[in-house]
Amino acid sequence: RRTLEGGIRFEGDDVINSTTTMTWIVSPFMRWSNEETDTLVTQCCDLRRSGDVDTTMYGILIAAEPEVWLTNDVAFVGRVGVGIYGYDADGDFRSSDNLNGFFASQLSDSDSGVGFRGQLGAGLKFRLSSTANLETFAEADYFSDVGTALMANNQPGDGTPSRTGTTDLWELRAGARVT
Numbered sequence: 001r002r003t004l005e006g007g008i009r010f011e012g013d014d015v016i017n018s019t020t021t022m023t024w025i026v027s028p029f030m031r032w033s034n035e036e037t038d039t040l041v042t043q044c045c046d047l048r049r050s051g052d053v054d055t056t057m058y059g060i061l062i063a064a065e066p067e068v069w070l071t072n073d074v075a076f077v078g079r080v081g082v083g084i085y086g087y088d089a090d091g092d093f094r095s096s097d098n099l100n101g102f103f104a105s106q107l108s109d110s111d112s113g114v115g116f117r118g119q120l121g122a123g124l125k126f127r128l129s130s131t132a133n134l135e136t137f138a139e140a141d142y143f144s145d146v147g148t149a150l151m152a153n154n155q156p157g158d159g160t161p162s163r164t165g166t167t168d169l170w171e172l173r174a175g176a177r178v179t
Contacts, residue, residue, distance in 0.1 A: 001033055001034065001035045001036075002033065002034050003031060003032070003033040004031070004032045004033075005029060005030070005031040005032075006029065006030055007027050007028055007029030007030065007061075008027065008028055009025060009026075009027045010025065010026045010027065011023055011024065011025050012024045019068060019069040020066065020067065020068045020069075021066075021067045022064060022065070022066050022067075023064070023065040023066075023067065024062075024063075024064055025061070025062065025063040025064070025065065025081070026060065026061075026062055027060065027061045027062075027063070027083075028058075028059070028060050028061075029057075029058070029059060029060070029061060029083075029085075030056070030057065030058045031055075031056070031057040031058075031085075032054070032055070032056055032057075033054070033055045033057075033146065033147070034052070034053070034054050034055075035051075035052070035053045035055075035147065035148055035149060036050070036051070036052050037050060037051040037052075037149045037151060038050045039151070045097060045098055045099050046097060046098040047095070047096075047097050047103055048094075048095065048096050048097070049093070049094065049095040049096075049151065049152075049162070050093070050094050050095075051091060051092070051093045051149030051150075051151055051162055052091065052092045052093075052149070053089055053090070053091040053147045053148060053149045053164055054089070054090050054091075054147070055087055055088070055089040055090075055146060055147030056087065056088050056089075057085045057086070057087045057115070057143075057146070058085060058086055058087075059083050059084050059085025059086060059115075059117065060083055060084065060085075061081050061082070061083035061117055061119065062081060062082060062083060063079055063080065063081030063082075063119060064079070064080055064081070065077060065078065065079045066078050067125070072127070073126060073127040074124060074125070074126055074127075075124070075125040075127075076122070076123075076124060076125075077122070077123045077124070077125055077135070077137075078121065078122050078123075079119060079120065079121035079122070079139065080119065080120055080121075081117075081118065081119035081120075082116070082117070082118055082119075083116070083117035083118075083119075084114065084115070084116060084117070085114070085115050085117055085143075086112070086113070086114055086115075087111075087112060087113060087114075087115055087145055087146070087147065087166070088110070088111075088112045089110060089111045089112065089146075089147025089148075089164050089166065090108070090109075090110045090147075090164065091108065091109045091110065091111075091147070091149055091162075091163070091164035092106070092107075092108050093105075093106065093107050093108070093109070093149070093151075093161075093162040093163075094106045107161065107162070109162075109163045109164040110164055111147060111164045111165060111166060113145060113166070114145075115143060115144045115145035115146070115166075116142075116143075116144040116145075117141070117142065117143055117144075118141075118142040119139065119140065119141050119142070120139070120140045121137060121138060121139035121140070122137070122138055123135055123136050123137035123138065124136050128178070132178060132179070133178070133179050134176060134177075134178055135176065135177050135178075135179055136175070136176045137173070137174065137175060137176070137177075138172075138173070138174040139172070139173045139174070140170060140171070140172055141170070141171040141172075141173070142168065142169070142170055142171075143168060143169040143171075144168050145166040145167075145168070146166060146167060146168070146169040147164060147165075147166060148164075148165055148166060148167045149162065149164065149165075150162065150163050150164070150165040
């Protein structure tokens with residue numbers, strides 16, 4: 001799976017007291033992802049099947065980031081966000097063999113709908129100078145519906161074809177940055 005996301009982030013700060021601020025965020029976003037699935041069976045002959053699903057997601061995220069300075073040089077920063085998005089997933093499925101094309105097939109399918117996005121995060125901010133900070137962070141980003149290839153299971157009596165569907169997705173990030 002390959003993913004690319006872009007968006008615009010609008011922020012506003014509320015000063016609660018001398019050590020605490022709340023940053024309010026509204027962020028429209030777009031995400032593109034591509035998932036490729038490929039299976040090869042070589043027991044008696046070569047049988048191959050593949051699924052390729054492209055998903056476009058477009059939505060808005062609303063988040064709050066409290067910042068509390070614990071000392072003059074160390075602050076705790078949190079993040080909680082919720083959002084909604086629309087998605088459109090298009091899938092192409094193929095099967096082939098080396099038995100004169102007996103298992104050869106191709107089909108396309110699509111799925112669309114609305115999903116939920118949630119974010120949680122926490123970090124520490126260390127003051128390096130009056131104009132620079134070192135920030136450490138850990139974040140979890142959840143998507144309720146992301147396009148995926150649902151492959152046929154090839155069980156006797158089960159005629160369910162490969163198709164485009166959705167699954168949930170968790171993205172976990174951790175790191176450090178200088179601001």
